[in-house]
Amino acid sequence: MKEQKVTIAGYHVGRVGYGTMQLTGPMAMGDPADPEACKTVLRSAIEHGVRLIDTSAYYGPEIANRLLAEAIAPYPDDLLVATKVGARRTPDGGFAADTTPEAVRSAVHDNLRQLGLDTLSVVHARYMPDSTVPFEETVGALADLRNEGLIAHIGVSNVTLELFKGAQTVAPIASVENEFRLGHEGGRDVLDAATQLGIPYLAFRPLGNGALVAADSPLHEIARHAGVSAATLALAWVLDQSDTAAVIPGSSSPEHLTADLAAQSFEFTADLREELARLEMS
Ligand SMILES: NC(=O)c1ccc[n+]([C@@H]2O[C@H](COP(=O)([O-])OP(=O)(O)OC[C@H]3O[C@@H](n4cnc5c(N)ncnc54)[C@H](OP(=O)(O)O)[C@@H]3O)[C@@H](O)[C@H]2O)c1
Secondary structure (H helix, E strand, O other): OOOOEEEEOOEEEEOEOEEOHHHOOHHHEOOOOOHHHHHHHHHHHHHOOOOEEEOOOOOEOOHHHHHHHHHHOOOOOOOEEEEEEOEEEOOOOOEEEOOOHHHHHHHHHHHHHHHOOOOEEEEEEEOOOOOOOOHHHHHHHHHHHHHOOOEEEEEEEOOOHHHHHHHHOOOOEEEEEEEOEOOEOOOHHHHHHHHHHOOOEEEEOOOOOOHHHOOOOOHHHHHHHHOOOHHHHHHHHHHHHOOOEEEOOOOOOHHHHHHHHHHHHOOOOHHHHHHHHHOOOO
């Protein structure tokens, strides 16, 4: 039987979480068309047992955190809200580095205020290639904030193996959040290293922003034979790669959440593993 839960930052949570990025407007900026529908999805996630939510003050910006707080606070004691710092939004909807110690401090305070929390359970330092600040300095800024009690654990995001190792020389790293999915397996060295160290790995964009479940995805046929949806299969594939991996798909639909959560209990057969290994994903 595969592990259905993983311990992250002291929280024993189901391995299918939820990401808030797409709750906000196009390109994760601006107000959503229907804020109440967003809150309904968030409450539905909690009702269905999701206990890992990934968010950030720069989603919206502010809007995703605000929706989360309005929908769910007071938060269940067993809910892990994971946040990120290190980026700011650009007017065209992109992300730019915001990695100085001052920016990190300010972003942690933004997250605390928007989420209505006294302490952030885990904050991921997002590596930004355009940053002029060494990544270890950004992680060091989080270590200072942890010493002050504003955050409990430090994670890293968008890291290479070298950055991951460097961060561990600065502070204990409680989790890694990197992009990983079927057909996007670059960075497996980081997943493997995290697994060996027993550090949980949060796979972001596990459905390729919907590409793995699009009408032309070859996963549909295989999933149908397996008796599940393509989303369930794609997420279960990630969970099958490491017992300490979790996925944080985003969705605007309570029905889709149910399919996503089914990945937690889906058991792979050797044949199915081989079939997916042979699949050419674009
Ligand atoms: N650390 C980082 O730098 C970073 C970067 C990017 C993202 N992230 C995190 O990763 C999270 C997920 O990434 P993402 O939202 O970009 O992409 P994703 O989770 O790979 O894909 C989301 C898309 O999949 C669809 N979907 C979800 N479940 C489905 C189902 N059961 N059936 C059919 N379609 C389904 C959603 O459509 P519906 O709305 O119709 O369900 C949505 O369009 C983000 O919210 C964010 O928290 C982190």
